[in-house]
Amino acid sequence: MLDVALDAFCCTAKQASGNPSSMHWSGRAARRALDDARDTVAHALNTESGSLIFTAGGTEANNMAIYGSLMRAKQGNVVVSAIEHPSVLETIEHWCKHFGHDLNVIRPDRQGLMDAKKFCAALNEKTVFASLMWANNESGVIQPVHEIVKVCRQREIPCLIDGVQALGKIATDVKALDADFVSFSAHKIGGAKGVGVLVVRRGSALEPWLLGGGQERGRRSGTENVPGVVAFAAALGVMDYASCAHVRDDFEQYLKSLMPDVTVHGDKAERVANTSMFTVPGMDGETLLMQLDLAGFAVASGSACSSGKREPSHVLRAMGVDDRAARSSLRVSFGLEHSQEDAHALVDELVRIRALLRKMAGR
Ligand SMILES: Cc1ncc(COP(=O)(O)O)c(C=O)c1O
The missing domain is CATH 3.90.1150.10 (Aspartate Aminotransferase, domain 1)
Structure with a gap:
């Protein structure tokens, strides 16, 4: 962890240790810390605070988008790149099998770069979900996500962009990207492990999969990891x-x-x-x-x-x-x-x- 993130984590754990859902002074302090951190993260990603769902990492954010979207989808097919992180590839394989969707896995070229035209050619009227990472975690190759999101938006195909490896390394302007779902993880930029975020575009449908407390506007139940989120916001301030x-x-x-x-x-x-x-x-x-x-x-x-x-x-x-x-x-x-x-x-x-x-x- 970066020093600045570790300091923020420790300070918040000591000074805002209440449950942000509690009404008392300690809970209110935690709520304030969480709300401030949410605004900072939203600002850094150029999106609205209300579009963020904090998660326990990139894996959960990816799972949440995939399940929350496929759960609502009609029978169809899913288009995904062959170089996705296992938290996307294995999750999509699992839910496609479960819900009976066909899976179309698109290979990159020899440099590890996805051809946007090839990817988009695989999208058709039966496509219910598409997924491509912003940058690959093994090769580092940056993918043509903007072109692919544009086509998905035109055809109203829900689309997940795994931005975990892009964060802090290239510009990650979520508003300009305009994808339905974008996932990030704090520990890739010097934040704490077990902290991530799913950004959900306003108007994009997502079925919640963690139920029972109503946190994160009912989209992800469970007491929020306030120190982890505050540390994430602190790390975002120094990413370069x-x-x-x-x-x-x-x-x-x-x-x-x-x-x-x-x-x-x-x-x-x-x-x-x-x-x-x-x-x-x-x-x-x-x-x-x-x-x-x-x-x-x-x-x-x-x-x-x-x-x-x-x-x-x-x-x-x-x-x-x-x-x-x-x-x-x-x-x-x-x-x-x-x-x-x-x-x-x-x-x-x-x-x-x-x-x-x-x-x-x-x-
Ligand atoms: C591209 C990509 N997506 C998702 C993940 C999973 O993130 P987390 O470790 O926060 O679960 C990783 C982790 O290495 C990753 O590289």
Whole structure:
């Protein structure tokens, strides 16, 4: 967590510890803190405070939009990109099966970029829901969400944009996007884990799925995580990940200069500034990850959310990367605290580890 978010979290937990639904002074203080934070988050996203539903993270926000929309839909089909986060892809697969909708999964090109025309060509009069992420969590590639939302709006197809990886890294003007649902998560920008938001466009229908208290205007019951939401608002005030670009770009340049056989995925497309995903041929990604861990570097092989599963990344597979190369891939995310020296130290360590592993294998 960013210091500013942690301070806001602790201060709110101590000074506004009441339940925002309570009428007494302590509850009113918590309500004030929550309302102020809601206004700050709405302002940062350029939307109305009333359109926000605070959730326990991006996963819940995505689930909420998908279930809350499909629950009301007539029998039809759902169009989704193949590179969505599992909280979208698996949830859509689940509810399509349950409600009997057909599922149309659209693949990106080899750079991991969705072709807006191809995506829109899949939308038809039977489409009841569409979903595309703003930026991919593995490659960092920024997707043509504005074009797709425009077509969905014209055809009145409810549309979810998963903005979790875009927040703080590119402009996320929700009003200009005009999607029915946009999801965000606080911990991706230095807020607390377990805090997120679903932005619901005014007039878009959403069936509530957490019932029993009526919070969040009846759309998400459960006592609100006031310190978490206040910390989210505080983190939004300092987000500027674009400044990581020179560190990431320098990292990739240095990496390629010392390891020319490395492939950086999505590097020809526009990407968010902090993400680098690459294949080190002949090496096992998990082994590299563990060796780097011993050296003090925290990186991911494939998606962090699916680490622990030995399946190659579904994103790389969708980009046409073969399983062998996908299993040899690593993903590095740079934070505001990282310098070019850190980036070089990581490359030097990778070079050392590869040489060591090759020696051990007698290669
Ligand atoms: C694109 C994307 N969507 C959704 C999520 C889930 O967010 P959370 O961890 O807040 O549940 C993640 C998490 O990595 C993500 O990268």
